[in-house]
Amino acid sequence: MGHRLRGPQMIQLSLDAKRLxxxxxxxxxxxxxxxxxxxxxxGHMLQIDVDTAKGGLAINPNFFVDFGAEPDGPSLVHETRxxxxxxTFDIWI
Numbered sequence: 501m502g503h504r505l506r507g508p509q510m511i512q513l514s515l516d517a518k519r520l521x522x523x524x525x526x527x528x529x530x531x532x533x534x535x536x537x538x539x540x541x542x543g544h545m546l547q548i549d550v551d552t553a554k555g556g557l558a559i560n561p562n563f564f565v566d567f568g569a570e571p572d573g574p575s576l577v578h579e580t581r582x583x584x585x586x587x588t589f590d591i592w593i
Contacts, residue, residue, distance in 0.1 A: 503564055505546070506538050510579045513550075520548040520557070525576035542568025543577040 505524070512521045525531055525543045532539050547563035550556075567575040 503544065503546075503566070505544070506535070506541070512579070517552055518550050519560075520550055522546050522548060523577045523579060525578040527578065528576055531576055539576065540574065542566065542570065542574030544568070545577055 508522045508524055509526050510523045514520070523543060523545045524538065526535070528539075544567060545565040547560040549558050549560050551558070565577075567577050
């Protein structure tokens with residue numbers, strides 16, 4: 501993959517339980533205090549493929565979002581949501 505990961509923080513499981521999305525920002529004030537390199541270099545999001553038939557996890561080498569490469573400078577990412585929802589966080593009663 502070739503990317504240096506700076507620790508996971510938030511995880512979201514897809515509704516079909518086949519994809520686990522991982523981001524690495526805790527909370528901007530906490531990141532500044534405890535993880536200054538994260539603030540300086542930016543956050544990232546990656547996808548872990550879940551083998552629901554045989555068990556096991558594998559990082560998807562074709563899915564890596566580097567928020568350190570944003571045009572206005574490094575950004576942090578804590579949690580992501582899609583309109584219409586695909587993750588467990590998007591289930592509303």
